[in-house]
Amino acid sequence: MVTASAEQEPDLFWALRGGGGGNFAIVTEFVFSTVPAPRVTVFSLSYSAGTADVLGAWQTWIAQAPDELWSNVVVRGGPQPTCKVGGCFVGSAGELSALLARLPAPADRFVQQKSYPEATRYFAGGPVARESAVASSRVVREPIGDPARAVGLLTGRSDETYLIFDGLGGAVAAVAPDATAFPHRTALANVQIYLKTPPETADAARAELAEIRDGLGALVGDTGYVNYIDPQLPRWAEAYYGANLPRLKDVAKRYDPDGVFAFAQSVPR
Known part of the structure; x- marks a missing residue:
């Protein structure tokens, strides 16, 4: 020991x-x-249309966000993919509202201040049953120039197919890329590619996952996040650990x- x-x-x-x-x-x-532990203000903005525009606006917005704010955008598959922008802010609802006003107007909006334990339970989503899924990831080192191409990877797919863009920056970027083993310190976001699927259709889902992963890789590069380990990820060691x-x-x-x-x-x- x-x-x-x-x-x-x-x-x-x-x-x-x-x-x-x-x-x-x-x-x-x-x-x-x-x-x-601070009090935080949580938020969720739902969009039923204009997903590519929302993703494009979110990329610019999160890159300029103060360290007190964290956010993600979840793109959901379908004939016309939809999305939600969510996150939390160490500050008041009024301060947060001023920041959210810089994003496109949502179809539905939720903003509420909570204690730290309450916020933890909010993001946990309450008790849920176990579910089967396949997943992979990419790292967005800089804003995607054509967000419509990323959204298009989910067009026509099941509504149990997701691209989850988690913003980085802030405290993540305050540490040098070689100061710890995690190399993606200067990246804009991490993307989890997530397909809910029962075990009996997992093989077909993995083929679909690879198609989305490789399509996204063509936009952002051959990167990956080790916590979303993917047995089929090409050049996985370089993708996870870089230099x-x-x-x-x-x-x-x-x-x-x-x-x-x-x-x-x-x-x-």
Whole structure:
């Protein structure tokens, strides 16, 4: 057993922050520096039309957002894809409303201030049954020049097919890309590609997933987020870890030379 910190086992500590996932060790204990939990204002804006315009406006908006705001946009498949813009703001509803006014007018709008535990339960969505799905990801390093092409990847697909654009920036961007194993610090957003499907149709869903993933890759590049691990992602190690991959390989060889923690997409030894 070892203690990993900036002073003790610093290479392992570096690797575990963004390159963990069972690659190097079993973490048995964490030590955190805590801060007081704030009150936050949550919001949800629903759009029934103009999805490409909303996605385009959201990209510009989130890039200019203050650090106190986090947001995502969820594009849902269908004959004409629809979307929702949601998120939270460390501040008042009035301050948030001024920021939301810079987005296209929604068909439906929800804004409400909550305590931190209440906001946590709000985003959890309440008790839900387990569901089966296949998923992948891409990282949007800079705004997509033609948002209609991204939205078009979901046109005509099931309404259980989603592109979930999670904004980055803020505290994520305040850390250098090589300061931890997570390399996508300067990116605009991460995109989860998510298809709900029963297990018996998973193979067909994976083929559809690959089509959407590769189409999105043509727009944003061959990137990926390791927390949405995809067994079929081409060049997955480079997609997940970018320029940090060589150092991660060195850490894996040093701490796990016998491959005890090796799995299908573990950091290559």
